Amino acid sequence: MLQLFLLLASALFAIGLYGALSQQSIVMIMMGLELMLNGVTVAAGAFWHYLAPASVAGQVIVVVVVVAMAAEMAMGFAVTTAIFRARDVDMADMAADLKR
Amino acid sequence: MITSSPLWSVLVVPVLLAAFSAVAVTADALLAARAAGRRVSPTVLAAPLAEVPRLLAAQRRTTLAPDSLLWRLGLATVPVAGVLSAVVIPFGQVTASRMSVGVVWFNAMEVLTWAGLWMAGWGPNSVLSLVGGYRFVAQGLAYELPLMFALISAAAGAQSLDVAGIASAQSRLWFVVWMPAAFAVYLASVYAFSVLGPFGYPAGRDLAGGVLAELSGPDRLVLQAGRWLLLTAGAAMAVPLFLGGGAGPLLPAWAWSAVKTVAVLILLVWGRRRLPVIRADRYAELAWVVLIPLAIAQALAVALVVLMTGGTP
Amino acid sequence: MTSVVFGVLAPLAVLSGFGVFRFNSMARATFALLISFLASGGLLIWLGLAYLGTVVILMMVMEMVIMAVFMVAYMMNPAGLMPMSMVHNRRSSLAISVAAFALLAAGIFVTPWPHRAGAPPRDATFALGEALMGPQMLTMITLGFTLFATMVGAVVLATHRGRYDRFGDDLKRRPPADPARGGVGQ
Numbered sequence: 307m308l309q310l311f312l313l314l315a316s317a318l319f320a321i322g323l324y325g326a327l328s329q330q331s332i333v334m335i336m337m338g339l340e341l342m343l344n345g346v347t348v349a350a351g352a353f354w355h356y357l358a359p360a361s362v363a364g365q366v367i368v369v370v371v372v373v374a375m376a377a378e379m380a381m382g383f384a385v386t387t388a389i390f391r392a393r394d395v396d397m398a399d400m401a402a403d404l405k406r
Numbered sequence: 407m408i409t410s411s412p413l414w415s416v417l418v419v420p421v422l423l424a425a426f427s428a429v430a431v432t433a434d435a436l437l438a439a440r441a442a443g444r445r446v447s448p449t450v451l452a453a454p455l456a457e458v459p460r461l462l463a464a465q466r467r468t469t470l471a472p473d474s475l476l477w478r479l480g481l482a483t484v485p486v487a488g489v490l491s492a493v494v495i496p497f498g499q500v501t502a503s504r505m506s507v508g509v510v511w512f513n514a515m516e517v518l519t520w521a522g523l524w525m526a527g528w529g530p531n532s533v534l535s536l537v538g539g540y541r542f543v544a545q546g547l548a549y550e551l552p553l554m555f556a557l558i559s560a561a562a563g564a565q566s567l568d569v570a571g572i573a574s575a576q577s578r579l580w581f582v583v584w585m586p587a588a589f590a591v592y593l594a595s596v597y598a599f600s601v602l603g604p605f606g607y608p609a610g611r612d613l614a615g616g617v618l619a620e621l622s623g624p625d626r627l628v629l630q631a632g633r634w635l636l637l638t639a640g641a642a643m644a645v646p647l648f649l650g651g652g653a654g655p656l657l658p659a660w661a662w663s664a665v666k667t668v669a670v671l672i673l674l675v676w677g678r679r680r681l682p683v684i685r686a687d688r689y690a691e692l693a694w695v696v697l698i699p700l701a702i703a704q705a706l707a708v709a710l711v712v713l714m715t716g717g718t719p
Numbered sequence: 720m721t722s723v724v725f726g727v728l729a730p731l732a733v734l735s736g737f738g739v740f741r742f743n744s745m746a747r748a749t750f751a752l753l754i755s756f757l758a759s760g761g762l763l764i765w766l767g768l769a770y771l772g773t774v775v776i777l778m779m780v781m782e783m784v785i786m787a788v789f790m791v792a793y794m795m796n797p798a799g800l801m802p803m804s805m806v807h808n809r810r811s812s813l814a815i816s817v818a819a820f821a822l823l824a825a826g827i828f829v830t831p832w833p834h835r836a837g838a839p840p841r842d843a844t845f846a847l848g849e850a851l852m853g854p855q856m857l858t859m860i861t862l863g864f865t866l867f868a869t870m871v872g873a874v875v876l877a878t879h880r881g882r883y884d885r886f887g888d889d890l891k892r893r894p895p896a897d898p899a900r901g902g903v904g905q
Contacts, residue, residue, distance in 0.1 A: 307725075311762075312827045314729045318755070320820035321736040327812030329740070333790050337752050340782075341736050347775065348732075348759045355766040360837025362850040366858055368763070368771050369847070372778060373862050377869040379782055383789050384873035390793060391879055476746060507770045507844060514777035520784045521753065528746055528791075543788060550781070567770070567844065687899040 311352035318345030461627035477529020483522030484632030491515035498660025508569035530620040538616025542608035548693035549598035555701030559588040573651025596640030603678035641670040732758035753783040770844040
């Protein structure tokens, strides 16, 4: 049963990875990242339940991942807003300033 | 002791909720008739309930290139959110689902209205509905955090997230007495998530009904019913959170629950006619700059009282 | 009973995850992601983490609605009325994600997982709270500072009007010049 949960988590992670790598729009990339973190959340919950329910570490991991999701979304939208205001685009390809 | 009921009792929740909503809608019709100077007769009181079969039979409106999936899904989410949020509310000594995190469940289910009303505004591909949906999101961002802190105050006062536990922790003193700010914020939030009264801005008359603008027939019935069901669920939740649940002399617990719920409903329906509609952009600043610190201070006061007395006062 | 819940929620999560990148309409993509999150929140509740699952549902509904607002604001094709494909490196990213999934699946089936150590506490939520206020206080402080930094950073990045736009060059104009007068006169 643990393996089924971990398979689900890996599937969500892989779909999110595909989205994060292939999408051009920054908002869609963020949706891919959210899916990846979703997979991590499910995996952490499954580990807590099936391997170490007496310890609280699994729950703390879930809390940290959920907070990371919220922070990532907030900063992602703030950066998108700033880029949009400066250049009127929302594509990741147009934001390649740090590339050589 | 408040006990959890078997699974089928979840089906009783919508029926009870609809019954209390009918009381609220009838009270609203009564107050409207008195305000308009009409004579109050049984026909006048039954008029809003007679709207139900009329709307069921009326023709549904379609628009050009709507997103039908999101539109219907959004409309259906609103009453479903109301019913789901009510399954944790104890009625006297029984509750349909005694969850250990009932308060958080209530909060999560009423947040579904955010998704529902945005989708209901987006779906018909119409400007006025879209503006109504966006107005609701703006209003939602404003009311949600004060509501969360008000719920946290009640949960902290009882040291439990279980609604039944909060109700039974008020055996000596009702929470409304020593958490008045949380109660006031909670009642304002009930108006806000049911889009009625002073927070009816998303369905405002300046938008030809806003989210209601493109609705007719069963769609309109679903959204209107959803608003009143949410108001009733919010009023019913105020009873175990702030008004002591089913406690009281003489009458059985379920009767006291019903009486207190009807009292809060009448207060909310009366307030709907008395308070002006507040614009979301003006309310947002008030909510973030005044209400959130107030609600946090209230939660802090509750926590200090609980720590000092080692329990409830 | 146990497998039924998993058998319903897990495929729902994966299929709606697929749907995020298949729908033409951006609004539908956002709500497909929401359904995926609701399914994993439901799975967390079913695993015994009632508080965390409900909090995931609560937060994700709010986040997805806000994401829908930003989607519609910034993207070209929010309603999907024109089919368009906005991907780059499609084949290589597909290959990478399939390879990642294969690697993870191989690891899952090959690893000798240990046995369950202990039983869940009577009240998992209380145990979490106690831990965050006690032994895991460092985590709590870090999360608090991270969220605070996020809030400040997001507002600083996203706002295009500063003090001098609002209060004038000498910072003396009261009330401030805002596009919408707020309710408090701040």
